[in-house]
Amino acid sequence: MQISIIIPTYQGEKYLSRAIRSAIDQNFPNEMYEIIVIDDGSTDNTDEVLHAFEDDIRLFTHQNNSGLPSARNTGLKNAKGRYVINLDADDYLHEDILSVGSLFLNLNNHYDAVSFDYFLVDDNENHIVRKSAEKNPIACGIMFRKEKLVDIGLYDVKFLVREDEDLRKRFLMKYNIQNIELPLYRYRKHESNITNNQVLMDKYGDMLKEKH
Numbered sequence: 450m451q452i453s454i455i456i457p458t459y460q461g462e463k464y465l466s467r468a469i470r471s472a473i474d475q476n477f478p479n480e481m482y483e484i485i486v487i488d489d490g491s492t493d494n495t496d497e498v499l500h501a502f503e504d505d506i507r508l509f510t511h512q513n514n515s516g517l518p519s520a521r522n523t524g525l526k527n528a529k530g531r532y533v534i535n536l537d538a539d540d541y542l543h544e545d546i547l548s549v550g551s552l553f554l555n556l557n558n559h560y561d562a563v564s565f566d567y568f569l570v571d572d573n574e575n576h577i578v579r580k581s582a583e584k585n586p587i588a589c590g591i592m593f594r595k596e597k598l599v600d601i602g603l604y605d606v607k608f609l610v611r612e613d614e615d616l617r618k619r620f621l622m623k624y625n626i627q628n629i630e631l632p633l634y635r636y637r638k639h640e641s642n643i644t645n646n647q648v649l650m651d652k653y654g655d656m657l658k659e660k661h
Contacts, residue, residue, distance in 0.1 A: 452482040453530030457520035458538035462494040471541035485524045490514035518604035518612040535589040543633040550592035561624035564591040567634035583628040588613030590634030611653040
């Protein structure tokens with residue numbers, strides 16, 4: 450098992466199947482990667498969506514909603530892969546992201562993670578704009594060496610948003626991330642993006658400043 454794709458979801462019925470399909474449809478040998486889905490206490494029809502993919506995923510269920518960092522940690526703790534990559538339940542992957550990412554890390558032992566540029570897409574999957582993951586980093590579309598994340602203590606569950614910023618700051622204190630200028634991740638912009646909640650973003654932004 451070389452790679453684990455980790456997909457946390459909460460109330461994800463609308464977009465989740467697209468995310469999982471993009472993980473299934475990789476140009477990479479099926480036996481060399483796994484898809485881990487963490488249902489973080491959903492009360493909508495997420496379970497029905499997941500039932501359709503039960504032969505393709507490893508499912509872990511939180512009885513109560515515990516937050517995104519906790520769900521990501523559940524995935525990481527159960528991941529069998531040498532490398533791990535996060536995929537949000539409302540986003541999706543280019544079919545070559547696993548093959549390119551693993552090839553890069555296999556041939557470059559001095560790099561600890563590799564990120565990829567991404568496209569912002571709308572609800573109809575139209576490309577809005579291309580973004581540099583180096584200049585505008587996000588939580589997903591980064592392939593990490595799993596043991597490096599374990600070494601820094603995984604995600605801090607106190608950060609219900611900006612958990613990726615906290616993790617990245619701690620990661621870069623000891624390790625490195627190389628960005629590849631290939632847009633192999635798709636970040637969907639919609640009204641329900643948690644980053645649209647400015648009150649939460651400001652609250653945890655202040656926490657981030659206090660911690661670092």
